[in-house]
Every structure is written in structure tokens, then in C-alpha cells.
Amino acid sequence: MTALGRFRSIRTATFTHQTKNKxxxxxxxxxxxxxxxxxxxxxxxxxxxxxxxxxxxxxQVEQYESGELLHYDIQHDSDAYGGLAKEPLDLSESSxxxxxxEEFEQVGSERCRRGAEHHS
Numbered sequence: 084m085t086a087l088g089r090f091r092s093i094r095t096a097t098f099t100h101q102t103k104n105k106x107x108x109x110x111x112x113x114x115x116x117x118x119x120x121x122x123x124x125x126x127x128x129x130x131x132x133x134x135x136x137x138x139x140x141x142x143q144v145e146q147y148e149s150g151e152l153l154h155y156d157i158q159h160d161s162d163a164y165g166g167l168a169k170e171p172l173d174l175s176e177s178s179x180x181x182x183x184x185e186e187f188e189q190v191g192s193e194r195c196r197r198g199a200e201h202h203s
Contacts, residue, residue, distance in 0.1 A: 109187040110179040138171030
């Protein structure tokens with residue numbers, strides 16, 4: 084299975100397990116600060132979320148200025164760099180921007196195409 088196929092199959096399994104009868108929404112948010120850890124050099128980041136209508140995060144991708152991408156879902160909810168948001172997002176905050184499912188999938192598949200060895 085290709086990396087893109089794996090990303091899409093995780094989405095399907097995650098959707099089935101986590102979101103029965105709930106609509107999914109896609110949003111992004113810019114984080115205008117660096118990480119504050121040994122990876123500060125990655126720069127600021129965009130955070131992409133796939134969430135249920137009540138704000139529960141199903142999948143998450145973090146895209147840093149340096150090109151690093153981190154991906155989390157219920158099958159891979161954390162690693163040495165971070166993890167899937169545990170608390171629901173407050174989607175009424177103006178910092179969240181609605182995006183299409185296609186934009187979210189594109190960011191996720193880019194991560195897969197790059198094949199970042201420590202983020203898979």
C-alpha cells in the first residue's frame with residue numbers, strides 16, 4: 084500500500100471508529116510562536132485539524148516553516164515530538180480558518196510523499 088493509500092485508509096478507519104453519525108469539519112490555525120524546545124529551529128507552524136461537529140480532533144497535521152510535518156490520529160496519537168489534541172477545539176475562536184477536506188488531505192499526503200523517517 085502506498086503512503087497516500089495508508090493515510091486515506093487511516094482516515095476511513097478513524098472515521099468509522101470515532102465519528103459515527105457525526106459530520107467532519109476541517110480547519111487550520113497558524114501558531115505564531117516556535118516550539119520552545121530543541122526543535123525551535125523548525126519555526127512557526129500551521130496546524131490542520133479534522134474534527135467532529137463538537138470539536139473532537141480525529142486527525143491532526145502540524146506543518147512547520149522548515150518543512151517538517153507531524154501527523155497524529157487515533158492509531159498514532161503521540162510520539163517524541165507531540166501528540167493528538169486531547170481536548171475538543173473551540174471552533175468559535177476566530178483563529179480557526181475553515182478549509183476543505185481536499186486541502187486537509189493534500190497536507191496529509193504531502194507528509195506521506197516526503198516520508199519523513201521520524202514522523203511515520
